[in-house]
Amino acid sequence: MNFRSMDEFWGFYMSQHSKPSTRRWHFAGTLMGIVLSIYGLVFNWWVILLVPLIGYGLAWYSHFFVEGNVPATFGHPIWSFLCDCKMFGLMLTGQMDKEIKRLGKRPVLQPY
Numbered sequence: 869m870n871f872r873s874m875d876e877f878w879g880f881y882m883s884q885h886s887k888p889s890t891r892r893w894h895f896a897g898t899l900m901g902i903v904l905s906i907y908g909l910v911f912n913w914w915v916i917l918l919v920p921l922i923g924y925g926l927a928w929y930s931h932f933f934v935e936g937n938v939p940a941t942f943g944h945p946i947w948s949f950l951c952d953c954k955m956f957g958l959m960l961t962g963q964m965d966k967e968i969k970r971l972g973k974r975p976v977l978q979p980y
Contacts, residue, residue: 869943871944871947874947874950874951877944877947877951878951878954879971880940881940881947881948881951881955882951882955882967882968882971884931884935884937884939884940885935885955886935887934887935889930889934890930890931890934890935891955891959891964892930893926893927893929893930893934894926894927894930894952894955894956895955895956895959895960896926897922897923897924897925897926897927898923898927898952898953898956899956900922900923900926901919901920901922901923904916904918904919904922905919924941927939927941927952928941
């Protein structure tokens with residue numbers, strides 16, 4: 869599936885993260901990635917090697933075992949990363965529920 873804009877992909881991305889627990893696992897993975905990155909830069913740079921393993925590991929777990937779909941990262945790695953950052957920011961600032969309401973009910977699109 870080809871997307872022409874970030875906004876277009878955002879709708880698809882959110883349809884792949886329809887369950888609150890999926891979004892929470894992503895939040896935890898992104899937060900752990902940030903914490904490990906800072907720790908690695910300050911104390912031990914080898915820890916930075918764990919960042920993708922922990923960050924993507926928690927997110928992918930949520931797709932396979934909670935949401936029951938394939939991670940969007942497999943087909944669109946850059947846009948997925950950017951949307952994950954956006955979702956993290958919205959959750960951190962308490963605006964995720966507002967964004968979900970704004971998007972409304974959208975059909976779940978299949979990436980493949």
